[in-house]
Amino acid sequence: MSEETPLNAYEQLIACFTVEEMDLIVRLKRFFEWVQGDQEFAAAAGSGSFSQEQRARLQQIGVTFDLRELDLLWENSDFQLNFLRACGCQDAMPAELLEKIAQRPLLALWTRYVAQKNKVYRHFRSTVFRVPKNPRFDAWRMRRVAAAKSELGHFGHVIDHPILAFELGDGCSVGCWFCAFAARKLTTNFDYLENREFFQDVVKACADVFGRDQAAMALLYYGTEPHDNPHYLDFLKDFAKITGHASCTSTAVPGDAEWVRSLIAFYRQGNLPWPRFSVLTKKMLLKIHELYTPDELRDVELLIQTREHPRQKVTGGRILAEQNGMRDRESGHYMDQIVPQGSIACVSGFLINMVHKTIQLVSPCYTSKKWAYGYRIYDTAAFTDALDFHRAIEELIERNMPLTPRPDSVVRFRDDLCFKPTEQGFDLISPNQVHHFAGKEVVAPLGAMIAEGNQRVDQMYSTMTDTLRINPMLTGMAVKQLFDGGFLDEVRAV
Ligand code: SF4
Structure with a gap:
């Protein structure tokens, strides 16, 4: 790398620490991964009574520092929990906790690393969140981002909202019991040797429509x-060559060491x-720690998905169970319990299956019987070759992404929202949030009409103007506010 090249956000994180500190950090990372993925080990780390076998294993997998340096973890029963919860958010840590941590160099180093990592990743997310050069698509995506924040709460605020996903096969061979996408069994792979040029031309078409x-x-x-696709890395390299950026990989098959090392x-x-x-x-966690050195996994995040892990699985797809979130709670009791995450989906844009040559226009939503995979499907299209793909994408944009609601479209609220009239106007209750709208003259009758869900936009304007004598400009502004805020249903009726 030349001296002038600015460091990317992740490089900035690494640059905050000396080589010696990074060497300790990757070993600490391993220790905490084991805590996360193994309840028995977590109990040992909570009491400080590690078995001989556990101590030997720690040495074997590279956790070679003196465990007494972490003794605060088992000093009192709450410390470990508080430390792991607050780690990375030093501002949220009580002064007493910070003082204690400051006296333990290893814990202080880990706290500094996690805090820095969170800061850098926040920045990283803001830099990968680029504005597509297509204004209609950009406005549509911003509405979907607003809707995801409303429906999905915290999760909605940390999604990157990638605009494209390419499936390089039909189905998945892993078959996770909790798969929220209910992926079918793998039947076909998209053949690289046969389709290399086709794939590259499709990516070039995307660069043309949205910007490289x-x-x-x-x-x-x-x-x-x-x-599953033996040429996944070749596709990844081709994609990076055309767009100038490598896209992320998440895999549930970390045991193929040769493949994983080529990815790393x-x-x-x-x-x-x-x-x-x-x-x-x-078992998989233990194998990962045996197969790879701490340094090899420096940049690899382990997402623990074991059955025993306390993080709740999203109840979609294979384990679909509709949950109502805030919507069935009494007014004044909305915040009584935690609302489940609601979705694992992230794409706000085009889901492309290269085997079937199909495109779905999708965005993350709260999982329901209607949207069992945690994403809404707004429209679909098919294509035959790269040129036809370009046409299909343009048509989907044209058909689904007006800058204001079309006069002949039926206007209704997003299907996750409950409408409640109030004295001043109305509330919309999503699974995760309550939105208040005030204004007796314009907002209240407008909300009631939209909640009925059977009027076209032009009919609603006529009623507001001719029957209720409301200035059409005021109606227009209120409708646009609801539209831009992602509150209106934009799923294309078929
Ligand atoms: S969660 Fe991912 S790896 Fe597991 S079955 Fe579903 S698609 Fe496959």
């Missing part, structure tokens, strides 16, 4: 597993914080 940098906000998998080598060239591993069992 923006088209890179993409995944080369969705309801598929990257490892690819991402290390660009100093990027990938791949990510989905860790499905404790």
Whole structure:
């Protein structure tokens, strides 16, 4: 890298620490991964009574520092929990906790690392969130981002909203019991040797429609597993060459060491914080720690997905169970319990299956019987070749992305929202949030009409103007506010 090249956000994180500190950090990372993925080990780390076997294993997997340096973790029963919860958010830590941590260099180093990582990742997210050069698509996506924040709460605020996902096969061979996409069994892979040029031309079409940098906000998998396609890395390299950016990889097959090492080598060239591993069992976690050195996994995040892990699975797809979130709570009791995450989907844009040559226009939503995979499907299209793909994408944009609601479209609220009239206007209750709208003259009758869900936009304007004598400009402004805020249903009726 030349001296003038600015460091990317992840490089900035690494640059905050000396080589010696990084060496300790990757070992600490391993310790905390084991805590997360193994309840027995977590109990040992909570009491400080590690078995001989556990101590030997720690040495074997590279956790060679003196465990007494972490003794605060088992000093009192709350410390570990508080530390792990607050770690990375030093501002939220009580002064007493910070003082204690300051006296333990290893814990202080880990706290500094996690805090810095969170800060850098926040920035990283803001830099990968690029504005597509297509104004209609950009406005549509911003409405979907607003809707995701409303429906999905915290999760909605941390999604990157990639604009494209390419499935390089039909189905997935892993078959996770909790798969929120209910991926079918793998039947076909998209053949690289046969389709290389076709794939490249499709990516070039995306770069043409959205801009080169923006088209890179993409995944080369969705309801598929990257490892299933033997040429996944070749597709990844071609994609990076055309767009100028490597896209992220998350895999649930971390045990293929040769393949994983080639992925790690690819991402290390660009100093990027990938791949990510989905860790499905404790056995898999132990194997990962045996197969790879702490330094090899420096940039690899382990997402613990074991059955025993306290993080709730999203109840969609294979384990669909509709949950209402805030919507069935009494007014004044909306915040009584935690609302489940609601979705694992992230794409706000085009889900493309390269085997079937199909496109779905999608965005994340709260999982329901209607949207069992945690994403809404607004429209679909098919294509035959790269030229036809370009046409299909343009048509989807034209058909689905007006800058204001079309006069002949029926106007209704997003299907996750409950409408409640209030004295001043109305509330809309999403699974995760309550939105208040005030204004007796305009907002209240407008909300009531939209809640009925059977009027076209032009009919509603006529009623507001001719029957209720409301200035059409005021109606127009109120409708636009609801539209831009992502509150209106934009799923195309078929
Ligand atoms: S969660 Fe991912 S890896 Fe597991 S079955 Fe679904 S698509 Fe495949």
